[in-house]
Amino acid sequence: MIAAEQSAYSYLSAYQDLAPSLPGVDQPWLQQLRAEGLAAFAERGFPNIREEEWRYTNLSALNKTVFAPVAEQGIDAAWLQSYRLEDAYSVVLVNGRYVAGLSALSGLNDGVSVRSLAEVLAQNPAALAGKLGQAVASSEHNLVAFNTAWFADGVVIEVAAKQQLDKPLQILHVVTEANALVVSRNLFLVNDQAEAEIIETYVGSADSYFTVSVNECLLGRNAGLTFYKAQLEAAKAQHFGGTYVKQAPDSRFAHHNFALGSLLARSDIHSDLDKASACTLNGLFVASGRQHLDNHTRINHLQPYAISREFYKGVLDKKARGVFQGRVVVAEGAQHTDSEMNNRNLLLSADAEVDTKPQLEIYNDDVKCSHGVTVGQLxxxxxxxxxxxxxxxxxxxxxxxxxxxxxxxxxxxxxxxxxxxxxxxxxxxxxxxx
Amino acid sequence: MLSIKNLHVTINDKPILKGLTLDINPGEVHAIMGPNGAGKSTLSHVLSGKPGYTVTEGSVTYDGKDLLEMDPEVRAREGVFLAFQYPVEIPGVSNIYLLKAALNAMRKHKGLPEVDAMDFLTIVKSKVKLLQMDEKFLYRAVNEGFSGGEKKRNEILQAAVLEPKLCILDETDSGLDIDALRIVSDGVNSLRAAERSFLMITHYQRLLDYIKPDVVHVLADGKIVKSGGPELALELEEKGYSWLEGQAA
Structure with missing residues (x-):
């Protein structure tokens, strides 16, 4: 654990210089959040396999390199273009920083705002108070804590009540520098009866770097959010991406998680479901070589009549390892809950491995919950x-x-x-x- | 075109075929009938190269070549087609994709370029019509959720597109109602040609009312025990197989 301590120490010393430059330094509520994240990280460093939620995913490789934030660098426009969807708005985050010049937002309809997080914190920080940190807290685990202390930018997307994005919005997370530490925090506010389709794409032209991305989504009543994640990170990248959702009554959230890239990646997709809301989580992880792809989902049925559907598939070749942890919690008051979870895995080599762990925690009798898991060959x-x-x-x-x-x-x-x-x-x- | 000599086959050391001899000339339609457990399906599997069977004795010559030496896909490319008794469902692979992959594999084997996309569609659609299938079938996953009759029709559709030299029909009539049987048979009859031979494996004489064989064989206990013209099928229908089974010993 010496390496882990040294590693944490390096990040903490670098943080002393970094902190004054981070956005929102003059906001006590944000400083409070950052202080909590920093304290948690100072105490335990990155998550380790002794923690139940991390038992299949060893992050010790992170301790071998000290990743550091980098300034915006030149970018290969043609390469970036190959990932950009034409019939969509786009926002480009380069090494974690919002780059307006590369984004394409013209024609964005009224009632929809797309802004840099740093810019909002500089110009109108009160707009984020009580929202940032609402869907996830530093106590979740220490990558969220780290993200909360370190984030320098990200994107804030708000769709006003009864409005909808008339085209999908693509967020291109692009990394251009080796050993870059890329920390972004993104906020999605989809207000009552509003609709949006978001597509996140993670790519890197550098080989090895560390992405720590946290999304918070707050869905209003009867709002709808479809969220796609295309994790296509570079071959030696380490990736953490968490999407944490709070769903108001009657809201609909659908997430499609495609984990194909990076050497080591962990996705968290968590949603809290209020009354009669619906949540669909689909996922595919395809790993080869020595890739390790961990997918951690949690669906909290907090109120009655909510529906959740989850379907994940894994394909593991060579010496790759996949993890699916799917947790469904049905609270005491959540009668008439309807939940299905399915995970099917295909192992293509004798050395490939998958750890699959569906977990149902049900605290009342009036529910319909099912789960199924298969691991097989062709x-x-x-x-x-x-x-x-x-x-x-x-x-x-x-x-x-x-x-x-x-x-x-x-x-x-x-x-x-x-x-x-x-x-x-x-x-x-x-x-x-x- | 196909010459099977004294074929002995075992599964897990258990003898199934025990000296089967059969010759099929170009353009001929042969029917193999016989009781359950006689080895009918084993014969079709061995000819198509399904793993799990051991040939302990005998030979199979196809177009002058040793068929048993070829990998299953090479047999297919050389023109051997098996219409499965139980066609396999393949979720996620559309019929049209499989047809194209298969047709191009054959063309490549013959040194021909890949089929032109438009030409391919024209060919496939005409065959679909022939088998009175809905074009939507082309875009559905191979056999997934198909009824028994649809699966069998789909097998014949593949044969129609791939134009094999030797078409083995393994219990193609089983599970079909009379209408489906008529459609499948019409499809098969339309494929009959001077250079194309058929080996029909069936338990029932009914199929032979629709597809007229040149030769009928009775397979019992791993051997051909009797061969004759179409009238043999009628005799079998009347008397059953028991009067012949003794002759196998």
């Missing part, structure tokens, strides 16, 4: 069927693997995004020939 009879049609065995396996994964991509209604995801999936199954 079916030989399917491979033979394709061979009997002239397809060689290796291609047959690729086709079947792709088909398994494609079920999740098929749930993406945005055609452009689906195209981007298929392209990324195909790059991982090169023998496919569509």
């Amino acid at each position: 079916e030989e009879k399917s491979v033979f069927y394709l061979q009997s049609r002239g397809v060689d065995a290796e291609t047959a396996r690729n086709i079947l693997t792709f088909a398994f994964a494609n079920e999740m991509a098929d749930k993406v209604e945005n055609a452009e995004l689906k195209g981007l995801l298929l392209q990324e999936l195909l790059a991982r199954f090169p023998a496919m020939n569509l």
